[in-house]
Amino acid sequence: MHKKIRLLISISILGLLALSGIQGYLINNTYKLEKTAFISETKKSISRLDDLSPKLDGINETLRDNFLNLIADYYVKKITKKQVLETMNAYSDSINRFYITSYEKELKEKEIGYDLKFQKIVNTIIVLDTTGIKNDTIFSSTKTPSFHLLGHKFSREEGHEVSNSLWLTDHDFNREVDGKMTSIIFNLQLETEDRMNIDGWEKIVLGRMASLLFISIGIFLLVFGLLFYSIKSLITQKKIADIKTDFVNNITHELKTPLSTLTLATKMLQNDEMIVVSPRSKGIVSTIERQNIRLQKLIDQVLNNSLGYQEIQLHKEIVPTQEYLKLIIDDFQLSLDSKKIKINKNIKIKEQISIDKFYFTTAISNVLENAVKYGKERVEINVSATFDGAFVLSISDNGIGIPKNEVPFLFDKFYRVGNKEVHNVKGLGLGLYYTNQIIKAHQGKIEVKSEENSGATFTITIPSNN
Structure with a gap:
């Protein structure tokens, strides 16, 4: 990133110098023309x-x-x-x-x-x-x-x-x-x-030529000022982003230690018959364990999402597509408590695909979880997969949908649809960003089509030669 910023600054400075050279050349030509015209006028008059x-x-x-x-x-x-x-x-x-x-x-x-x-x-x-x-x-x-x-x-x-x-x-x-x-x-x-x-x-x-010179100098100073301000803002934003990343990484790592201790203590409480003898005690310990697991998942999500797709190290393997997708969906259904969620599968492809199973499973799970989070009272999810020169996975739902003006920002880090202060659905706004990074790391792309109150369709495309 530092190299890119230095390259950008160098190109900007070279561009400014080139612009200054062109402007100087044009002013010099104008000066010569004005001189010739002035001399000619005087010659004509005498x-x-x-x-x-x-x-x-x-x-x-x-x-x-x-x-x-x-x-x-x-x-x-x-x-x-x-x-x-x-x-x-x-x-x-x-x-x-x-x-x-x-x-x-x-x-x-x-x-x-x-x-x-x-x-x-x-x-x-x-x-x-x-x-x-x-x-x-x-x-x-x-x-x-x-x-x-x-x-x-x-x-x-x-x-x-x-x-x-x-x-x-x-x-x-x-x-x-x-x-x-x-x-x-x-x-x-x-x-x-x-x-x-x-x-x-x-x-x-x-x-x-006074007016031309003043305008030219004014434009040059304006461009120079804008360039200086832009470069200064870019460097400042980069420093702030680095500080943010370092802070998030440090605080999440610091939180890992007490959470690990809390996990160990919870297991000890569950195994101690003297403590969990009453149903009320069992319920309290179970609540502590669930919230502890949830908190650990949130921290892991923050850590993982600090990586860009260029930094994700894939360990690809050839997997049978049909069996792999059905297994993911079946495991996801088992994790759901509600009986009001229905998942329809339309997966009839025999081709194999080269992917990193861990990361790709995370990407698909994030999209499925998103469909459940923003679903209506009765959630219906349709999953289909085809192979026509490229692997195409489509996941659609009947949820609340996404306003058209917010669709372009859906895969931005920390972006959440709707009111930024009040959310009925909890989350960090990192799931879809991380999913997009994983798909990019596989040289693929993810697209979304949606309208408000009409559900959403996410389409993942992975080239066969990735």
Whole structure:
């Protein structure tokens, strides 16, 4: 039993851990989805801010014209690549503060509701000749960090991509080459990237998930609390059950000694002619003996019923079924004092059965005694046996019957039908429980069909290969 409890606790803990893992996985997935949705919403709200704002669009146009002039000077070899980048960087720095102020004003009008930083960076600058074959790379982010063009400065890791722009077009400029004004044409490939940085986006996403997180934590704590309470109750009930069993076993064993002494004293009184000479004395001694025997039987019943079917050690033997059953019924009839009890036998089977005679006899006797105890004024019991691949014994009576709602509990330990405080029939509620354990030990089953005031039918089935 202790192993089963430990196994149950281990399985429960593993189940809780598995549930926690699944819940954590689902929360993590939800967090990622919320993050993606939040970033997408923000991207959508600022994606065309540059184009729709006249101020920002004007700044971009001015920067673009300045940049194209630098490329034209580079194309005719007036400046170097380094000078292109340095000049461009200096110019962007000069207008950047105005750009940021204008951008933040546009954001404020949109009422986004949280702090946001924006930047425009350059990933690639490539000049191509008119043939489109010869490429001259001025800048590439694959070799060096991205070139900051406009907006706030923050690292790539701190931001999120909003959009990419690839500008591929041809340009016509007039430049003085070798003292002559010459029209030059070149193709330009410019790849820019818009990025944003949302201050405290993690808190915003978690805030959107607050209700889900609180519900998840609440459910987890509830399940954990229920599991803890259940395990604690199980351990407590097991301890109480062990204490009860030990107490019952100890008290019954302790009662055995004085009862044995009382039995010996009763026999001595019966054999002493000087004491039992009068009928009154004989009656008193007989009463003492009967009650002593009854008390011993009750104690034996308590001791025997502390065993489960797994603990019952059977010593099986092959018995002729018909003769065995008739002998049990005849012995039971002899033990009855009343002539108002009738037992009808319908046993016509020749097969043999493998059983433990002592335990199986006890089981059948318990069912018969139950029929007599709960019988009406005139008790009639019908006993029949058949063999069709399995041994089937049916014992029915015309007694007071059992309410349907109490039938499922009939084989529970200490259960008694009806009022638990007042019983017209004496007993401990162990007979049918013990009978069920014996039948289970024989790999069989016992079933009951009954209705109130319509008697009861007990059917015992034992497989032939048990």
